[in-house]
Amino acid sequence: EPEVTQTPSHQVTQMGQEVILRCVPISNHLYFYWYRQILGQKVEFLVSFYNNEISEKSEIFDDQFSVERPDGSNFTLKIRSTKLEDSAMYFCASSAGQFQPQHFGDGTRLSIL
Amino acid sequence: DAKTTQPTSMDCAEGRAANLPCNHSTISGNEYVYWYRQIHSQGPQYIIHGLKNNETNEMASLIITEDRKSSTLILPHATLRDTAVYYCIVSGGTSYGKLTFGQGTILTVHP
Numbered sequence: 644e645p646e647v648t649q650t651p652s653h654q655v656t657q658m659g660q661e662v663i664l665r666c667v668p669i670s671n672h673l674y675f676y677w678y679r680q681i682l683g684q685k686v687e688f689l690v691s692f693y694n695n696e697i698s699e700k701s702e703i704f705d706d707q708f709s710v711e712r713p714d715g716s717n718f719t720l721k722i723r724s725t726k727l728e729d730s731a732m733y734f735c736a737s738s739a740g741q742f743q744p745q746h747f748g749d750g751t752r753l754s755i756l
Numbered sequence: 757d758a759k760t761t762q763p764t765s766m767d768c769a770e771g772r773a774a775n776l777p778c779n780h781s782t783i784s785g786n787e788y789v790y791w792y793r794q795i796h797s798q799g800p801q802y803i804i805h806g807l808k809n810n811e812t813n814e815m816a817s818l819i820i821t822e823d824r825k826s827s828t829l830i831l832p833h834a835t836l837r838d839t840a841v842y843y844c845i846v847s848g849g850t851s852y853g854k855l856t857f858g859q860g861t862i863l864t865v866h867p
Contacts, residue, residue: 676855685858688857691853699852699853738853742847745802745855746802749799750797750799
């Protein structure tokens with residue numbers, strides 16, 4: 644069964660550094676998402692992306708965050724200047740249609756020191 | 757998106773059916789009910805979704821009341837591997853597919 648893959652599985656970064664989290668969505672999917680989960684807390688929506696542009700974003704997704712689909716297969720989340728509170732699991736998801744089921748990757752654990 | 761209410765936790769014996777309820781009294785006509793689960797810190801796993809009709813797939817059944825204000829996820833023969841946090845999520849309408857996760861129900865399946 645096709646799956647969403649995320650790399651790296653664990654990223655350790657110094658505060659203030661830039662980080663890029665990578666995702667390969669399911670190949671025929673058209674909608675892409677990023678979520679995060681701070682340890683012990685709920686899964687939180689960050690952003691949705693369709694047709695090469697952001698369709699919706701949350702309050703968390705401020706100017707420090709950006710997303711890109713640089714080629715036909717990858718979907719990336721960039722955090723420009725990381726803060727301690729950015730430490731979390733980041734999940735990528737993709738779906739075939741706007742209200743079709745979203746399939747999630749296993750996440751990247753981001754640790755900011 | 758409509759808010760959902762789920763019990764904090766439930767127990768189930770292995771081999772028995774697990775019935776997980778969800779209230780979504782403010783659901784609007786073009787919103788779907790989705791169920792996902794999360795095992796440990798893994799990515800959420802899609803289980804099933806529906807709009808008005810009851811649905812069944814290889815994992816579970818979804819029963820939606822006629823007024824659509826509540827639903828029940830049924831795992832027909834629970835196994836130890838079904839121990840997880842189960843999320844009932846309402847999404848659709850004017851959103852672009854955003855899923856709003858609550859605290860979910862912690863289902864513990866006992867031997």
